[in-house]
Amino acid sequence: MHAYHMMSSTRTAERALRLAPAVSPQQAYVCRACRRHAARQFSTARAAAAEKPFYxxxxxxxxxxxxxxxxxxxxxxxxxxxxxxxxxxxxxELEKKRDKWGREYEVPALIDPSTHKDYVQAQTWDGLEMVGGVEWVKARADRGEPYRGFVRDTRAEMSDTQWRTLLHHITVEALVLQKAGRVAGEICNPRAEDSKNWMHTKSATVQPSVDGGVTVSFAQAEVEEQIAKGIIEDDPEGQPQHNNDLRLELKRALAASQNDGIAEDSAISTWTDITLQDPSLKLAILKRTMxxxxxxxxxxxxxxxxxLAxxxxxxxxxxxxxxxxxxxxLRxxxxxxxxxxxxxxxxxxxDRERKVGRWKVIEDELLARDLPVFGSRYVGAKALARS
Structure with a gap:
């Protein structure tokens, strides 16, 4: 029905264009673009056929x-x-709601003159906070933006053995902090001046626990306490560590364990198979590594x-x-x-013929007939044909 309607409207438009006065009486052809444009202008559909009436x-x-x-x-x-x-x-009292992540927030009070009889609408700008402008920008700039950078400026080039050593060192420090009741994220805090954690972590034993967690143990109990004390608990100033300090910590941690059994491939499975179920532990290890x-x-x-593997x-x-x-x-x-x-x-x-074992037969038959083995486009085919 739709195709018939389009065909009839096109014929009507073409007939109208042919009857219209032209510049040249010999020009009787009407291009397809003009016919389509005219079909959109001339419609034979009735207004009563619309889904809704005009009114x-x-x-x-x-x-x-x-x-x-x-x-x-x-x-x-x-x-x-x-x-x-x-x-x-x-x-x-403000309305309290929870988002889909379980975080609670307060909704600002809804002030309406019909419910708040004591509400008086402001007539001037006095007492209202002004957002934007030169003075507002200067006031925020004077306060400063607190920022603490913790990533070194250059990437360290390390071997696979050094990566295993560093990962073991960082994991032991994070587990010691959690065992001491501290936040694992404090592993990124600066170290004390007399800290020798890189000497103590190599003697730690890391293994999975019965409940699916991770446990760390030492031959001497006081070593664990020294590791926790070597990491500053709180940093109120929030000053970023200097790049030289970060390089020195990395160098000491790698040098102290280079001859330790941790670096051996046979000892990797003893501590790398632990599961990182705790998100805070996983994030702390990643941040300290970075x-x-x-x-x-x-x-x-x-x-x-x-x-950890x-x-x-x-x-x-x-x-x-x-x-x-x-x-x-692809592998x-x-x-x-x-x-x-x-x-x-x-x-x-x-290659396909060699795979199925037919190439030797084909090669012998080609040589017997004095034909090129690899076709006429291989190197030396033309010289062989001339000879």
């Missing part, structure tokens, strides 16, 4: 439709309900790191693949899909 459409435009009137009534009822709740609330080394991990790598794999050096076939993505694809083959170079028909 109903004008009534909705002037007085609003049923949906708009229902929405306005709903908004009015909601406003009255809020005013009633505000009037029933005690003076000075503070000392300057290496930042992307969000997907952080989310996928469920154990995963975190170590994300931080350690990754050798550059020699070719596209040696990339981790993983080959392991997951047995029917997919990955090759280091483009496969030719010769």
């Amino acid at each position: 109903a459409r004008w009534r909705d435009i002037l007085f609003g439709s049923d949906q708009s009137r229902a929405a306005a009534k709903s908004r009015e009822e909601k406003t009255k309900r809020r005013l009633g709740e505000a009037a029933a609330r005690a003076p000075g 503070q000392l080394t300057g290496h930042r991990l992307p969000d997907p790598a952080i989310s996928n790191s469920e154990t 995963d975190l170590y794999d994300a931080l350690k050096q990754k050798p550059e693949p020699k070719s596209l076939a040696h990339t981790p993505q 993983r694809l080959k392991a997951e899909l047995p029917n997919v083959s990955v090759y280091a170079r483009r496969q030719t028909p010769v």
